[in-house]
Amino acid sequence: MPSNLFLQNTLELDALLAGSRALVEVELNSLLPSSATEPEKIHQAIRWSVFAGGKRFRPALLLAVGQAFSAPIKNLLKTAAAFEMVHTYSLIHDDLPAMDDDDLRRGRPTCHVRFDEATAILAGDALQTLAFQAIAQDPELSPETRIALISELTRAAGTPEGMVAGQAFDMEAETRQVNGAQLEEIHRLKTGALIVSAARCGAIIGGASKDELAAVTSYGSHLGLLFQITDDFLDVTATAEALGKTPGKDARSNKATYPSLHGMEETRAAAIDAHHAACDALQQLDRPTDVLRRIADFILNRTG
Amino acid sequence: MPSNLFLQNTLELDALLAGSRALVEVELNSLLPSSATEPEKIHQAIRWSVFAGGKRFRPALLLAVGQAFSAPIKNLLKTAAAFEMVHTYSLIHDDLPAMDDDDLRRGRPTCHVRFDEATAILAGDALQTLAFQAIAQDPELSPETRIALISELTRAAGTPEGMVAGQAFDMEAETRQVNGAQLEEIHRLKTGALIVSAARCGAIIGGASKDELAAVTSYGSHLGLLFQITDDFLDVTATAEALGKTPGKDARSNKATYPSLHGMEETRAAAIDAHHAACDALQQLDRPTDVLRRIADFILNRTG
Numbered sequence: 001m002p003s004n005l006f007l008q009n010t011l012e013l014d015a016l017l018a019g020s021r022a023l024v025e026v027e028l029n030s031l032l033p034s035s036a037t038e039p040e041k042i043h044q045a046i047r048w049s050v051f052a053g054g055k056r057f058r059p060a061l062l063l064a065v066g067q068a069f070s071a072p073i074k075n076l077l078k079t080a081a082a083f084e085m086v087h088t089y090s091l092i093h094d095d096l097p098a099m100d101d102d103d104l105r106r107g108r109p110t111c112h113v114r115f116d117e118a119t120a121i122l123a124g125d126a127l128q129t130l131a132f133q134a135i136a137q138d139p140e141l142s143p144e145t146r147i148a149l150i151s152e153l154t155r156a157a158g159t160p161e162g163m164v165a166g167q168a169f170d171m172e173a174e175t176r177q178v179n180g181a182q183l184e185e186i187h188r189l190k191t192g193a194l195i196v197s198a199a200r201c202g203a204i205i206g207g208a209s210k211d212e213l214a215a216v217t218s219y220g221s222h223l224g225l226l227f228q229i230t231d232d233f234l235d236v237t238a239t240a241e242a243l244g245k246t247p248g249k250d251a252r253s254n255k256a257t258y259p260s261l262h263g264m265e266e267t268r269a270a271a272i273d274a275h276h277a278a279c280d281a282l283q284q285l286d287r288p289t290d291v292l293r294r295i296a297d298f299i300l301n302r303t304g
Numbered sequence: 305m306p307s308n309l310f311l312q313n314t315l316e317l318d319a320l321l322a323g324s325r326a327l328v329e330v331e332l333n334s335l336l337p338s339s340a341t342e343p344e345k346i347h348q349a350i351r352w353s354v355f356a357g358g359k360r361f362r363p364a365l366l367l368a369v370g371q372a373f374s375a376p377i378k379n380l381l382k383t384a385a386a387f388e389m390v391h392t393y394s395l396i397h398d399d400l401p402a403m404d405d406d407d408l409r410r411g412r413p414t415c416h417v418r419f420d421e422a423t424a425i426l427a428g429d430a431l432q433t434l435a436f437q438a439i440a441q442d443p444e445l446s447p448e449t450r451i452a453l454i455s456e457l458t459r460a461a462g463t464p465e466g467m468v469a470g471q472a473f474d475m476e477a478e479t480r481q482v483n484g485a486q487l488e489e490i491h492r493l494k495t496g497a498l499i500v501s502a503a504r505c506g507a508i509i510g511g512a513s514k515d516e517l518a519a520v521t522s523y524g525s526h527l528g529l530l531f532q533i534t535d536d537f538l539d540v541t542a543t544a545e546a547l548g549k550t551p552g553k554d555a556r557s558n559k560a561t562y563p564s565l566h567g568m569e570e571t572r573a574a575a576i577d578a579h580h581a582a583c584d585a586l587q588q589l590d591r592p593t594d595v596l597r598r599i600a601d602f603i604l605n606r607t608g
Contacts, residue, residue: 037464039472093429098421117402118475121425122468125397128429129462132436136455143447150454151440158433160341164426168343171422 013294017060024059027081031134045115045123050088052106058083058198065199068287069206078138082131083198086157089127156197166190178256192224215284222278226299229271232257275300317598328363331385335438349419349427354392356410362387362502369503372591373510382442386435387502390461393431460501470494482560496528519588526582530603533575536561579604
């Protein structure tokens, strides 16, 4: 990725992301059962994985979009936390021996390594349930809004239009050749769907019009693609320390990635295209979208 | 269990259960992605496990309670199907090698045996998502009711008050001695929570008053206990054919059960007590509860 192009903005955004991360972590802490709640092991496992120092990108995006639509932050936090719970449940299950068989996540042992496989399966299951509970029981939002959000999140997290479908396609792809269009579809579902949905949920809570929601959807889609392209890119270029997981894993597992299909130069160009498209979508909004643009810059320039 | 005490009623109830099973299966069929939907394998796995000839007890209970409160059946069916999806997701995950490691369920290969472990994990995950989606998108119910139902189902399915907590306790119990009170708590969470909740959701859709909901909760709690006691009992007495799974498994895995802790005679007495308590709770309802009483009879006398 081009480095330092947006350094000034990135530094400002760092502070903003740190602020939303702190808020989301307070919310997660209050929504999740304590480690001392019986049965203790599963609650310890849930907290082990949720509080592993993730970037909280999806919640940050939801908060940023919501605030662009003037939603009060207290109306956004439970849904933002719910997205992080769904994201974390998917990481716990993806890391299982029967799936990607990863020992390291966010720089420390994965849930099934630290605890055991059965506990990791249940912790993921429970996190999904807790995510829907957080939205269903949010007193700041009308029942209509809560239903719209839950419906949105189920589509993005499930199958055939969401994350689980993407994971299923991805597993199939490990055993056969995929082309560029198929790779993009896997990414769109596996990573993109939840990112788009986080952006959309911010807009829904903010009372976006239909046209505004379409622009946010376009922004989120291109941002999701950008996120995955840079993820693949970093798997080739980054260090384990910056990444918090084992780099080079994709290549060793013969997994199709942007670099493996298109080479590094074309991957870099695709990232810049996705960044432009995301920013173009923001032009359609008569809202303060500066932070959203800087989030796109941040993803383009990320190093971990 | 005493046999033939309620034979006449049981035969009538059989027809009623068959009717509600057929309705629920039509609903499940319309809610679940078709086997031909890509990615095909996960949708085939979902349908393999959902359409494996289950008794559909939770949906039947929800329909029966809802109808006792004069709810139109079309208002009950999506929530009833959602309960069966959550129940099936829990069976798929419980059967995994890292959990109970079962090869046979409802008389045929379990999901991970027929497909593979990764697909079984994802199929369970997706079924949970689809369950909440079915309720969130039910056009027959007000947003307020849908939110009440989703909130109810998350509590019953999750942790620390629901099914996943029960499963976590149950796993712990395999490695140490449990006493009668602990065994009852495991049952209350692992099996009872979803059964009580199915009864409660029928009453919620039917617009039950607070007192009525309390009576339904009492009925459902005792029915759930009865269900688990008879389950343990059948694990000792039934044949594999009647049971659709390998009997005697609990004893071989040193799992605490009613018969292993209390002996067969006391287990029989506990079942009759739970049946009486369930029927007593129905006395508090000024509603047509004949079918609900016969469901309790049916569970007391079941042979598979």
